[in-house]
Amino acid sequence: MIQATSGCTYNKCKFCSLYHGECFRMTPINEFEEDLAEIKSHQPHARRLFWTGANPFAMSYENLKERALTVRDYLIKCQSIAMFSSIRDIKPKSVEQLRKLRAMGINGLSIGMESGDDETLAFVNKGYTATDIVEQLAKLDEAGIEYYLVYMTGLAGKGNGQRNALNTSETLNQISPYFVENPYFLNIDSLTLFPDTELYKMAQHGEFTPADEKERLEELITLLQNLRLRTRVQADTISNFKPLTGFFPKEKKEIIGKLQHIINTSSEKEMRSYRDSLKSLGAD
Template structure:
């Protein structure tokens, strides 16, 4: 299999076939992000020959291990959904040719990737199996989105995800706790809930911002242009987000950036999640949480 650098996937894609079709990120300008700094390039598309060779390898393995197979494929890279419609269709055709058991194809995606597709193209992509995109919206706070160079605003999230809704393409969101900075966390959480409440994310997953020295955001902090929230502020922010979500969805905080793992179905488990967060805020010290953050060598 052809894999380049660290392969990132959401927790819920653990049983999916991981197929590399891109490496790196087309945007690569978010001030907080260091996920693809180990690559010697910004973004690269995999040659179709490599993609087909990997699928042939998987098909051969499935043939040897009878009863083993994949019903889902997750395309790796920061935002494979940026690929042109024709290339995404070609990849889907190869997936179904070699892995006939595969029913759906997912990937990470940027809001701007959706913008590049027409409504007809989104419909066609859904028909060949594209479903369950994971979108790192990070926040609904326009001030933070602008400062962090995300390349879109809250209104864009709403517009493009409503287009996905119409096409029948489901999606999940990643929320980045603390992206709004000290004193603005709960403002960001409420703005994000307001965005999410107009849409239909399958899951809202929270990751806590962890700042590494090789990030542009670290340099902004050194210049005095941005201040990180305290660790307890971050948990208050997560609480505010959950409290203000009114849509049926799954809420999860399962990544390594979260010192405490949270998972629940909203609205059913809302009070349970809020009670858990209240206990963390009341009983866990800032020092304990900061120790965890400082010793988190890599996400």
């Protein structure tokens, strides 16, 4: 892992406060090289590098190129460079530029999509639409860049989970041919409100009603029932009541069965108590 940026270029999502008060900053190239030299002294044969920061892929093509090529000067066996990105960060880059970045080793974008439902995306101020998701991920597919998506249950609020799930599945089913394994992972998080977020304040003022815990699981079941992708589903972050992973569609019935079992055997009170106990989402 190496720091490429700090802060977030957007900082407007209503459910997030991770980078509030922190300006976006690219790590100066001389500092970046110093860190690479240190990595080389400990792991000269490192094959995979993760650039940290809220969304390093927001850097321009030229800045990404400079840093990707610099990696080669220090870690000659590095085969893959991964980082966080937003759908917004892909837009300014052409397919040809994306292909060149892929050739330089950038091949692993973790994208906090959160939803593929226009109403939900607008409500939480993600700054893009479902059409944008389809169009920008198609560019990554064309360029051969591997990516991983995040979906957040409960984000649409109480009573809206089914709509969110159905429209998101429709969006996701458009992004890749069934035989293409992209997104490589579909990571599942569940909305957890923290006091310093706008959505928390809205909930306190009755402007947003969080979805019940069982409703969130039912939302996820609906999403998976309607999904036509070949991917790996991972609902194993701390925001999930119980960890769950599996290959899709091979283990589709098994995954849905486990979700239904949780609904049948766990009480709403127990699951709510678990969520209320979360102080951060940084570690298990």
